[in-house]
Amino acid sequence: MVRVTAADLTAALVAIDSVNPALVPGGAGEAEIAGFLVRWAAENGLDAQVLEATPGRPSVIITARGSGGGRTLLLCGHTDTVGVDGMTAPHTPRRDGDRLYGRGTCDMKAGLAAALVAARDAAAAGLAGDVVVACVADEEHASLGVQEALTHVRADAAIITEPTREAIIVAHKGFVWADVLVEGFAAHGSRPELGVDAIVHAGAVLTALGALDAELIGREPHPVLGRGSVHAGTISGGIEASSYPGRCAITVERRTLPGEGEATLARELEAVLERATAAQPGLRASFALGLSREPFAIDPEHELVGLTRDAAAHELGATPALTGAPYWTDAAFIAAAGIPALLFGPTGEGEHALEEWVSVASLEAVTRTLTRIATTFCA
Ligand SMILES: [Zn+2]
Structure with a gap:
């Protein structure tokens, strides 16, 4: 079996049109990408559960099962993207040096790929607890996916892998x-x-x-x-x-x-x-x-914050900033469900813009950081 890298998996996800149909009438939605994720999970020995309370808007819960008795870490990313009007070949991923271009590279198929590869690699190390990756629909509109996922998932902590440019986001409005x-x-x-x-x-x-x-x-x-x-x-x-x-x-x-x-x-x-x-x-x-x-905040003294800071410092070679985000995210729903959460993800540019890219080196460092966090948290 070929164990794909996070960059390869990002490219495969970007090649699937998953424009949010609530934003763009006739948009492809999340059905095809959900099918891909279910197959990917099976090929990598991970469990997958499809949630589809809203027809045509499925989310996928992928679980790397531990041997039992450990804590559960939730990693969360959205599968939908905004529209592609005015873009050239938005779903043809293109690599140029360190940059991977295409709609959804930065926001946030790279972060989702990092979470999936980290779950796979951490599980391979043999964990007691589970690593759960919630691949959620509709974040760009009404957050249907994360709300549905939270009716099925329990976890002790969560990381949302939006493109934070390697900063740790501990609060947003x-x-x-x-x-x-x-x-x-x-x-x-x-x-x-x-x-x-x-x-x-x-x-x-x-x-x-x-x-x-x-x-x-x-x-x-x-x-x-x-x-x-x-x-x-x-x-x-x-x-x-x-x-x-x-x-x-x-x-x-x-x-x-x-x-x-x-x-x-x-x-x-x-x-x-x-x-x-x-x-x-x-x-x-x-x-x-x-x-x-709701706004969201995690106590900066929470174990998850320290664990993320230490793991990121190890993999990035510099201690990441603890900061707030000006925008709103799905983290608020996760925190409101009683799961301590933060945001941490790769560097890129062009969310919702005509030219969107993610740094492959950053994506790989973030993937290793998430693997390290999961290995410690779920040991
Ligand atoms: Zn996003």
Whole structure:
């Protein structure tokens, strides 16, 4: 049997179109790549379980079984990619020096390949515990895959192998969305005695929102995430120049720090509307919370952090940085399920861009690091 390298496996995964169909109508989805992963697991003596609560959107749980009595390490990566519009030969992996190009190389088929090869190689060393690789669908849209995987998988710790550029990410922000509605009274532009201008009234809400963000700047920053923030995302209202607008709708996004969530934004928006009403008598405004995602953090003193730092230092030749990510990831779902988690993955560029690549040397070093972590954690 040929034991492929992480780079070879990345190329094989990139050659399979797995564009997320929720992002791009008609996208290939994860069915073909899931089939490939099931065959790969069988060829390498690993167990595979397909989860497909949503038809056509399968995730695959691949397990390197230990002899029993050890701890379980979960490695997690997503199989879907964003779209390929404007790219040339996105699913033809191309090697140029240290770089492997193609859609999904960096985000994140390389990280997934590193996890799979590490599970295979660590198991070959003879472990007591299991190494589980969750190959999850739909991370780029609604995270269906990781949520389904977490109903089947228990683990003592988890590493998400997104392309962190060899840094250890120990926290990231969450977010909460809200819809704010400002109501006026629609009337002909020539009838100021009748009209109430919802757009002008919305101005008071926006000013108060700006004041809230300024207040967040003044708070004690999180050690690796900095400050929380709030901003308007969209605004719509009015029909034509000659009429008083009867309504103005604003969407708001709050980026949250650990300890903050939906209740935080609800409280803050009540205060924003109160402040706006003081500035704009007669203001009629309300809000409704929308989608929200939790922030994530691991205690920097947790054993997994030290183990990853030491293993990475050994394989990379330099101690990796402990840092926060500005973006949201599936790690939040894993941490919320009670599994201590961090993110660690290879160096590359061009996630969601027209030219995407991963460093093969970095991919190989990350693979060896993950193998070393699994060998110690699951011994
Ligand atoms: Zn990703």
